[in-house]
Amino acid sequence: MSLGRNEPGLCGSGKKYKNCCLRVATTVTDSPEMLTWRRLRRAIEGLPITILSFTAETFGAAAVHEAWEEFVLDTIEEYTEFDPSTPHIQIFMPWFFHCRPQGGEQMDGPAITPTRAFLKEKGSRLDPLTRRYLEACLEAPFSFHEIMSSDPGHGFASRDIITGDEHQVIEQSASRSMYAGDILYGQIVRVEAIAMLEACAPCPLPPIRKIELIDLRQSALRRTNLSGAELLRELDCELQRLVFDVDSPQLAFDALIHLAFQRTRAQLLEDATFDADGALTAVELD
Secondary structure, eight states, X not given: OOOOTTSBOTTSSSSBGGGTHHHHXXXXXXXXXXXXXXXXXXXTTTHHHHHHHHHHHHHOTTHHHHHXXXXXXXXXXXXXXXXXXXXXXXXXHHHHHHTOOEESGGGTSOEEOHHHHHHHHHGGGSXXXXXXXXXXXXXXXXXXXXXXXXXXXXXXXXXXXXXXXXXEEXXXXXXXXXXXXXXXXXXEEEETTEEEEEEEOSSOBOGGGHHHHHHHHHHHHHOTTOOHHHHHHHTTOOOOOOOOOOSOHHHHHHHHGGGOTTSOHHHHHHTOEEOTTSOEEEOOOO
């Protein structure tokens, strides 16, 4: 079957064929680890939406909003209302799914995390690889990981500052903006002999903060259920939102184009919109 570059891909992601399946199909690799990574990525495609829908049906639509209030600890007034477009979504949702118990007395049973509840009810019908991945997510801690080295576009080597565990992580996108010495707060999951980045704070901590983290280590080891916001508060960090005023979409595009690692300028402009005079009005960068 032949697909046009602008037709929807067969993977179900909703992206155009040229931005998903075609890119994968034209990538050549002989690495068994990379092949396993691709197989696992396909297996868990769309899984967060599935678990979120299951959580709303099982625990109620308010569950995610209650978890968000706990996550941010009222650090900034504008963050008290859950916003799916928040840059912190990539770390909040895994924490919400894998770490925050729901239910309890109001459900006539012990509190349980959404992921564990999902596995309990749906696990027998899941793809075995998906099931093993979710089980690994439940076991993997959220922690601070020092980047030892980075291979942009492929992955990075890290060491957990709290536990000392070392990981060789396969990660294409995030590895392009990581440098040796950076400290990443997130969750690294090991499954099928590979390590993947399940959750990641939007910005790394600078190397100088490692001293404080070493001091925090003993405290953190005694309190394994601390949320990300609580740990960051102990480091005197707070969630922030930056808003920039720019004179035109073109200026913003020119400044940010280097962040679009997997698409060229021409490819991005194919999907952009322009006004009657040909000036750029909107463009989307992954």
